[in-house]
Structure formats: structure tokens, C-alpha cells
Amino acid sequence: MRALAVRAFVGGEPVPALSPLDRGLAYGDGLFETMRLHAGQPVWWEAHVARLAAGCRRLGLPMPDAGWLRGQLQALCAQAPQAGVARLTLTRGEGDRGYAPPEQPAPGMVLSLHPSPPAPPADGLNLRWCHTRLALQPALAGLKHLNRLEQVLARREWNDPDVHEGLMLDGDGLVVCATAANLFAYVDGEWLTPPVDRCGVAGVCRGWLLAAGLAREARLRPETVEAAAALFLCNAVRGILPVRRLESRDWSAHPAVWAVRERLGREVPAFLERGPV
């Protein structure tokens, strides 16, 4: 992973690297957050911290102090002011061999800074349907945990650079999301996005759109998505990304997409600078 700066911690103390026996590596026993950086600051910081804390509660991990986290991130950002993306990985640290978590974990943490992703294509994203499905697992649904092999397998299904993302169905054949973004479909004059109570990630940009009253949750069938008046993907790093094509279906620019992008840019200035796609 091209990183502009990296720092690792165990139990809050800086270390050269995590242990090769860290449970994050051994079992994917941990969580992560991927944040947009704007003017050296993480965008939607409170939302990222809230999701991390919720994940810690679900997994029984100790949540680091948010002020301390922010301080470490700021210090790292000072080393790489050109960075556009920060990743925070939190693990349960080392334990005895076996699945039983240690009673007094010394959590592992990695902070890394990365360049901004390439700008999206000016006329919107080209999507495909993935064959790999997301298993129904309510105990982990919504969390941004480290068990991401389903997404890796789905992303391995294509290497055509003209295909920008893949949409994934769940085990019941309902639409959930893209491999690294949430999906919104404009149906009968409103924006709909699949719930993430059985699988999928509760994305931070998705959460902003729902909290702003710009969309609501609804279970979506593939044919409803294909028949939608407009689609967009979103995530916390890239904001709202209009969709131009899904397999053989094409969409032209839709005012409902402009409306949500304009609102996002107005309320979260970090997303103003790209300008309309």
C-alpha cells in the first residue's frame, strides 16, 4: 500500500511494527476507518469515531481515547501535508493462541496516510454486477471490521480499468452496496439505499445522507436498481459519485444527483473542491 506516512502503536505506545502474532493479522480481529483529509484535517471525524466506538462495543474491544487518536493523527498529518486519505486500523493486539480474546488486551493500532484517489471519470462511474455475494451476518453487519475477504474476492472478478466498481448482492439476492462504497438509487422521486442490518458497512457518507433526510433505507432488488431513474455511489473519501452505466444500462446526468452533491458541498466544504462531475 503506497503510504506517505505510517505509525504503529501497541497499547498506546509507538512501536516499529505490530507483532506478527497480533490478532488483527491472525483472525482479522479488529476494525478500521478510512477518512478523507482536507486542509490537514480529517473530514467527518466525529462520525468516524462514533462508528469505531460502536464497533468496539460490538467486538468487545477497548475504544482508544478519541482526543488521543486525533492528536496522533494530527501529528502524522504534519509529516505528510499532501496526504488525501488517512486509514486507522485498530486490533485486539496479541493474545494466547486460539480464539478466546485476552482478558487485558493491549490493542494494536496503525495510522497511515495516503495520496488522494484519482479523480472519478467526468461522465460518471461504469459499474458491473459481482458474482461474489455478501453473506448474511447480523452480528457483524454495519461494522467496518477487518474481515474483508468477500470484498477482495468481488474486486478480483474484474481488472478492466474502464469498470470502476462492482455492485454486490447478499445471500438472498438483494442489492447491498459496491465493494468499497454504498449505493443510492432514485426510485419514484426519492433516494433509497439498502439497510446494513444483515451485511454491508454503515458508511459515513451514507450516514450523513440519511441524517440529512435526503434518502431513506429500503431493500432493493437488482431489477429495481437497473430501473432506477438515477444511481450514485458514495463513501467518506470520495463523497458522491454519479453512475453513468451498469452493465448494459446507461444513465445521463440527473438533477436529483446534482441536488445531493450540491447539498454535500455546501454543508461539508471538503467536498466542494472537486466541482460537479
Add this chain to the structure above:
Amino acid sequence: MRALAVRAFVGGEPVPALSPLDRGLAYGDGLFETMRLHAGQPVWWEAHVARLAAGCRRLGLPMPDAGWLRGQLQALCAQAPQAGVARLTLTRGEGDRGYAPPEQPAPGMVLSLHPSPPAPPADGLNLRWCHTRLALQPALAGLKHLNRLEQVLARREWNDPDVHEGLMLDGDGLVVCATAANLFAYVDGEWLTPPVDRCGVAGVCRGWLLAAGLAREARLRPETVEAAAALFLCNAVRGILPVRRLESRDWSAHPAVWAVRERLGREVPAFLERGPV
């Protein structure tokens, strides 16, 4: 994790530690094997290598040369002759940020040696039912991959040291396995074990039992397990472990368990030394 010896590699070269940006940590993008050591040699080596190679094919990982692997393991075992367990972790190594795998991965690998687990209780294991279920994911079923949060959550459900293992159901309510072992139930005069085509791990001891013609695969309901004439768990480290209790149901020693343990000890001498439970 208490380890007697550890060695890490990237692209086949020894390194002090894996990168904090290794995809094994970032996404659980990798596989592992846990092996019993006997007289300084890994037991069922060919079966472990075969499962690892099958996992590499499914995930699109390059499989390391088995002879090289064996040599590295031998060298490490020479440093800790008292070790009873070896773990091999293989990852896709570093890549760019995002799920797309690197085109030319330099795989990460960790070898670690550990003490033997404590001897099982002389009168058999005491089991519980876990609430956490295994999601149905045929794309990953059978593999010993690094996405193990379901097992971690299940193992977190109890900390009573008198409960030795928990049995897990799949999303459809069928019995699959224990958190770290396969399950066999003696029903109508034959040993049955759940298939691992939708979830669960194709355990190496389980594979030996099936290949020896001592058992066959069958989908099992919880009530069938509870009504079975005998149960055992098994894995590659601990061999065959008779079950004495599951929740409120008790079993006394059964000759069918003795028969398979005796056969295992005869054909795989590493399992002789413990003597009958």
C-alpha cells in the same frame, strides 16, 4: 500469543516483521494452518500443504514452494524443540490502498511455534451451544482463511473454564462445527459430520476420518446432535476429543469413540502418546 519462536518473511525473504500495511492485517486477506508437532516434525504435513494450496487457488494467492516451507519450518523447530504446535500464516502482502489485489504480490508469511495445549479433561469435553451463527458463504467455505471474527465472537460468549468448546449453527440453523474443531455425531451406528460447502473449515483431522472411511458427511440438526449416541470433536492439533456433556445432555464413554481413537493412534503415531481419555 505465547510463542516459543517466530519468524516473518516477505516474498520468501526473512524480515523483522510484516508491514503494518500488509493486506493480511488490512483485510484478513490470507490463509493459515495450525499443525501438531511430533518429534520435531509437523504431523499431516501433506494434508496441511494441500489445504493451503487449495486456499491459494480459491483466493488467487501464489502458493509458496512446499519444500521451501518445510525447510523453514524445520529450521524454526530446531530453535524450539519443546514446541507442540506450529502456525503458518500466509498473506497477499502489501498492495495499493483498496480491495484490488496487487498484480505482483510479495506474499507475507509468519511461522510461529507454540507450546502444546493443556491435556483435555480425562472424562471428555463439556460443550455449549453458541448464539453467534456462521454465515453461509460458499465462496470461502472450507478454507482456513484469516477472516475469523465469527469464531472470535462465538468464543467470547463464555469464559467459564469448565466449558471447553461451543458448537455453532449456520444461518439456516443447521449444526456446523465447534469454534476451533469439527464435530462428529454417532447416529444409527455411523459417524456423521456436517459438510463444509457453505461455511466451516475442512479440518485436516476431519479429512483423515472421512478418507479413512470412518465417517460420512450429513447435514445435522441440533436435535439430532443432542440425540446422538456419542459425540466427538477433532482438529489437527488435538486429534479426537470425546464429548461428555452438551448443555444438559450427558454422555458416558462409548466404544465407537474408542474405536476411532484407537485407529487414529495406530495410523498416526503422533496421537498415540496421550493414551485413551
